[in-house]
Amino acid sequence: MDITNPSDQTAADQPAYFPAYFFVGIGGSGMMPLAMILAGRGATVAGSDRNLDQGRVPAKFDDLAAKGVALFPQDGSGIVSADQHVVASAAIEPTVPDMIAAAALGCPRATRAELLASLFNDSRLPIGVAGTSGKSTVTGMIGWILHTAGRDPTVMNGAVMKNFATPDAPFASALVGAGDTFVSEVDESDGSIAHYAPRIAVLNNVSLDHKSLDELRALFGTFIAKAETAVVNANDPDAAALAARLPRGQVTTFAIDASADLRAENPKPEPFAIAFDLVSRGVRTRVKLAVPGRHNVANALAAIGAAMAADVSLPDAVRALASFTGLRRRSDLVGEANGVAVIDDFGHNPDKIAATLDTLHAFPGRLLILFQPHGYDPLKVMGTELVATFVARLAPEDLLVLLDPAYYGGTVTREVTSADIVAQIAAQGRDARHIADRADAAALLVAEARPGDRIVVMGARDDTLSLLAATMVESLAG
Numbered sequence: 001m002d003i004t005n006p007s008d009q010t011a012a013d014q015p016a017y018f019p020a021y022f023f024v025g026i027g028g029s030g031m032m033p034l035a036m037i038l039a040g041r042g043a044t045v046a047g048s049d050r051n052l053d054q055g056r057v058p059a060k061f062d063d064l065a066a067k068g069v070a071l072f073p074q075d076g077s078g079i080v081s082a083d084q085h086v087v088a089s090a091a092i093e094p095t096v097p098d099m100i101a102a103a104a105l106g107c108p109r110a111t112r113a114e115l116l117a118s119l120f121n122d123s124r125l126p127i128g129v130a131g132t133s134g135k136s137t138v139t140g141m142i143g144w145i146l147h148t149a150g151r152d153p154t155v156m157n158g159a160v161m162k163n164f165a166t167p168d169a170p171f172a173s174a175l176v177g178a179g180d181t182f183v184s185e186v187d188e189s190d191g192s193i194a195h196y197a198p199r200i201a202v203l204n205n206v207s208l209d210h211k212s213l214d215e216l217r218a219l220f221g222t223f224i225a226k227a228e229t230a231v232v233n234a235n236d237p238d239a240a241a242l243a244a245r246l247p248r249g250q251v252t253t254f255a256i257d258a259s260a261d262l263r264a265e266n267p268k269p270e271p272f273a274i275a276f277d278l279v280s281r282g283v284r285t286r287v288k289l290a291v292p293g294r295h296n297v298a299n300a301l302a303a304i305g306a307a308m309a310a311d312v313s314l315p316d317a318v319r320a321l322a323s324f325t326g327l328r329r330r331s332d333l334v335g336e337a338n339g340v341a342v343i344d345d346f347g348h349n350p351d352k353i354a355a356t357l358d359t360l361h362a363f364p365g366r367l368l369i370l371f372q373p374h375g376y377d378p379l380k381v382m383g384t385e386l387v388a389t390f391v392a393r394l395a396p397e398d399l400l401v402l403l404d405p406a407y408y409g410g411t412v413t414r415e416v417t418s419a420d421i422v423a424q425i426a427a428q429g430r431d432a433r434h435i436a437d438r439a440d441a442a443a444l445l446v447a448e449a450r451p452g453d454r455i456v457v458m459g460a461r462d463d464t465l466s467l468l469a470a471t472m473v474e475s476l477a478g
Contacts, residue, residue, distance in 0.1 A: 022079055022107075023047035024088040024098045026069070027060055029158045029461070030112050030187070031089060033174030037119065037156060039067050040176030046070035048078050048098055057463045063171045076101035083107075087115055090190045113192030116156060116184065121197045123154070123182035127306055128196050130223055131204025131239070132216070133351040134299045135185035137291075138202055140327050141303035142183050143175055148320035149312050152179035159346065160328035181310060188219050200309045201227035202302050206238035207351045217242065231305035233298060234260040252309065254301035256294065262301045267294060269362050272333060278304070280314060287318050291326040293359035329466060331356060335473035339451025341365075342476070344469040348374045348460035350385040356456070357393040365452045367398040368445045370468075372438070372459035373405040373418060380416040387424045390432065399448060400425065400432040401441045406462045442468055446475045 023035050026047025039045045046069060052061050053073050061071055072078030076097035079086065086102040086109045093099070102109060120126045129139045136159040143155035144163050155161070155175040164172035186193045201224045206216050221242040224230035227250070232243040234255040243251045254262040256276075264287075267276040275288045276297050289296055300321055307317040326332070332344040343360070347353040353371075360367055373379045379386070390400060402418040418434050425432035435441040445455050457469040 019085045019108075020044040020081075020083060021046070022084045022086050022098070022102075024074070024086060024092050024096060024102075025049055026064065026071070027051050027057070027463075028089055028091075028112075029173070029463075030116075031087070032060070032064065032171065033156050033158070034087075034112060034116050034119075035064065035069060036067060036174040037154060037176055039069055040174070046072065046078055046084075048072045048074040050074050051463075057467070060171055060463065063169070066168075074098055079105065079107065081105065081107075085110070087112055090192075111192065113187065113190065113195055117192070117195035117197075120156075120182050120184050120186075121195075124180035125182070125200070125310060126196070126198050127181060127183045127200040127202070127310065128186045128198035128223070128227075129184070129202040129204070129302075129306075130186050130188060130193060130220055131202070131233070132188070132207045132349060133355065134204040134295065134302070136327055136346075137296065137299045137330055138204060138302045138306075139183055139185045141299060141321060141324055142202075142306050144324045145303060145307040145312055145317050145320040146179070146181055146183065146310065147175070147177075148323070149307075149316050151181055151310075151312075152177040153181040153183050154179070156182070156184035157327075158185055159330065162325040162328060163323070165328075186223070188216060191215075191219060193219050193223050196223065196226075198223070198227045200229050200231065200306050202231045202306050203239050203242065204233050204298070204302055205236040205351060206242070207236075207349070213238065221245065229309040231302055231309065233302065234258060235298065252305045254298070254305050256297055256301075260301075262305050264297045264301055267297055269293070269359070271363050272331075278314075278318070283314075285314065285318055288322050290322070290324060292331055293355060295355035295359070331359060334457075334466070334469045337473055337476035340449040340453050340455060340476050342455045342457070342469050342473045344466050345456055345458050346460055347371075347458045349378070349382060350389040353386070353458065354389050354393055356458070357389075360454055360456065361393070361395060365454050366450075367395070368449055368453055368455045369394075369398065369400045370403065370438075370441055370445055370455070370457050371400065372403040372462060372465060373421075374460040374462070376405050376407070376412045376414050376416070379405055379418070379421065380413075383416045383421055387421060387428075390425050391428045391430055394425075394430045394432075396429075396431075398431065399445070400430065401445060402432065402434050403438050403441055403459075404436045406459065438468060442472050442475070446472055449476060 027049040079101040140161040146153040234253040253260040256264045263279040265277045329346045422434040
């Protein structure tokens with residue numbers, strides 16, 4: 001049996017068969033929800049993770065174990081049979097002991113994206129969410145709308161969806177449903193978006209992150225062309241240009257204060273919420289969101305467009321979004337002490353960072369930002385744009401502290417460093433500092449903070465940033 005066709009079914013009502021899976025790097029933001037979905041569907045799932053070996057974020061691995069997932073050190077000891085199907089992300093190198101053991105035994109292997117795409121494509125109604133920014137939030141919004149509408153969807157997300165998180169499921173980045181719909185964000189960073197065949201495709205935006213704009217245009221254009229309905233952001237010039245290549249009846253456009261099938265007008269922001277008028281087919285509907293920012297207006301339009309393409313009524317979609325509470329690490333208020341708020345945010349590329357800073361600057365208060373770039377390669381690709389974003393978006397009184405980029409081993413070139421980025425930002429008149437040690441950086445921001453300030457912890461690919469944000473709240477209170 002092909003690992004990338006785990007059900008090996010020709011009809012959806014046939015009983016599913018799953019091999020035994022072993023996930024190398026099971027705690028990753030893309031690996032954990034996929035493992036949860038397979039375990040929830042009855043598969044035997046095991047895995048390893050270097051963060052488990054290092055004792056990082058133990059609650060995450062406790063949650064996996066509670067779901068029946070067997071966990072092993074990443075030393076090859078968990079891979080003992082050629083019948084095990086080994087799943088690894090592109091970041092796992094062949095020198096990792098688990099991969100050496102899998103090669104020695106001849107285990108079938110697949111990437112995370114190949115396995116996810118197989119599950120996605122085999123569903124009756126696959127809804128794929130693409131774009132450089134906003135994928136996780138739109139995926140969560142669509143999932144919540146469909147869940148509220150009684151459609152019992154399966155949802156694959158790269159972030160914890162607060163609406164589905166409970167004491168028994170604190171890391172709810174996946175939802176296992178029995179309905180026809182499979183909602184997933186799809187990743188362009190490694191080109192794996194090419195594996196997906198959506199019936200409904202969402203394209204939020206096209207901007208620099210991991211690949212050049214020409215590469216992104218080709219990947220996103222092919223992706224939306226496969227869909228019966230493409231829901232596309234008309235405010236984004238590149239996304240709109242890609243949509244213009246498709247037959248008009250295949251596209252639903254959305255935009256803020258611009259011509260589109262779904263148009264948002266009169267946004268009214270609040271510190272942690274926003275409302276707007278939705279105009280569709282001449283009908284005006286007031287939409288209220290419990291998440292902040294103009295970017296979330298765009299995310300809501302995308303989700304509504306996808307839900308309507310899946311035959312959810314506009315009133316039902318709007319009603320559901322009013323109770324959508326957001327994702328963890330997306331402008332997530334961790335706590336407040338002595339008049340200082342601490343916010344945990346996933347911002348790591350220019351668009352995401354700009355959206356967060358614009359949202360926060362709509363209200364009074366200085367920003368003290370701790371930013372950990374998510375890798376040396378992305379820093380090289382996005383360096384110029386990151387500098388421009390921070391120079392344009394930081395207020396004169398704001399303070400930006402950059403840590404060294406996240407690094408978990410393996411070969412990497414360090415042609416551009418955090419110190420380089422800081423030097424360029426500071427040269428243009430903004431208060432930016434490079435502090436390699438995160439404890440020292442956090443201590444500086446806590447010491448600098450005064451009532452009315454907002455401390456923002458930013459970065460991707462590192463769950464311990466959330467723990468750092470929580471310790472900063474404790475330090476402010478102490």
